[in-house]
Amino acid sequence: DAGITQSPRHKVTETGTPVTLRCHQTENHRYMYWYRQDPGHGLRLIHYSYGVKDTDKGEVSDGYSVSRSKTEDFLLTLESATSSQTSVYFCATRTGSTNYGYTFGSGTRLTVV
Amino acid sequence: TQLLEQSPQFLSIQEGENLTVYCNSSSVFSSLQWYRQEPGEGPVLLVTVVTGGEVKKLKRLTFQFGDARKDSSLHITAAQPGDTGLYLCAGDMEYGNKLVFGAGTILRVKS
Numbered sequence A: 001d002a003g004i005t006q007s008p009r010h011k012v013t014e015t016g017t018p019v020t021l022r023c024h025q026t027e028n029h030r031y032m033y034w035y036r037q038d039p040g041h042g043l044r045l046i047h048y049s050y051g052v053k054d055t056d057k058g059e060v061s062d063g064y065s066v067s068r069s070k071t072e073d074f075l076l077t078l079e080s081a082t083s084s085q086t087s088v089y090f091c092a093t094r095t096g097s098t099n100y101g102y103t104f105g106s107g108t109r110l111t112v113v
Numbered sequence B: 001t002q003l004l005e006q007s008p009q010f011l012s013i014q015e016g017e018n019l020t021v022y023c024n025s026s027s028v029f030s031s032l033q034w035y036r037q038e039p040g041e042g043p044v045l046l047v048t049v050v051t052g053g054e055v056k057k058l059k060r061l062t063f064q065f066g067d068a069r070k071d072s073s074l075h076i077t078a079a080q081p082g083d084t085g086l087y088l089c090a091g092d093m094e095y096g097n098k099l100v101f102g103a104g105t106i107l108r109v110k111s
Helices: none
Strands: A004-007 A010-013 A019-025 A031-040 A044-053 A052-055 A065-069 A074-076 A087-094 A108-112 B003-008 B008-015 B020-025 B031-037 B046-051 B057-058 B062-066 B071-076 B084-094 B099-101 B103-108
Touching: A004 A087, A004 B062, A019 A031, A019 A087, A019 A108, A031 A065, A031 A074, A031 B103, A044 A065, A044 B084, A044 B099, A052 A065, A052 B084, A074 A087, B003 B084, B020 B103, B031 B071, B046 B057, B046 B062, B071 B084, B099 B103
Parallel strands: A010 A108, B008 B103
Antiparallel strands: A004 A019, A019 A074, A031 A044, A031 A087, A044 A052, A065 A074, A087 A108, B003 B020, B020 B071, B031 B046, B031 B084, B057 B062, B062 B071, B084 B099, B084 B103
């Protein structure tokens, strides 16, 4: 398999608490992405990374931060979780050309109560 | 506002019928991809189209990229229950860094 592991798979947290989601890959892919998926919106890009310690914002980055200290790990942090951040979060990677497509993890379902 | 508009949003058909899903935009893409997603899993790449006017076939699935590279379609011939899932189109606008996704088409094929 593609070797992308997201953890946790499910999480319920309270409003105002910080939350960190982890994406771990064993493919040595350079590019990594965090998307959120909500009904009617498809997948929306939160942040992405094009190398260790190199990250950039996507279209819905407010309230989120990321870190990539190693090639294999890409962390997404919700600094102070809100109910609007209830969603399914997907990590994706790609190696070189976009033509080869993205490989996605199985997702993390986050509920903020 | 979605940069990529997919239609229809939902499709329920009988086994053996044909169907077409559309993906439209006012923007030009360097490439366009189609993914299929099943419940509880991440999307899986079906195909990438790169050249305007390109047509690719994968068994009963036919993918087409518009001449102007602004739109694409997915046609399924003789749909089967195993085709059930969420179909997503995704466009690459900047030659490599990130994809933008359509909202998806939920396909249900009844036996």
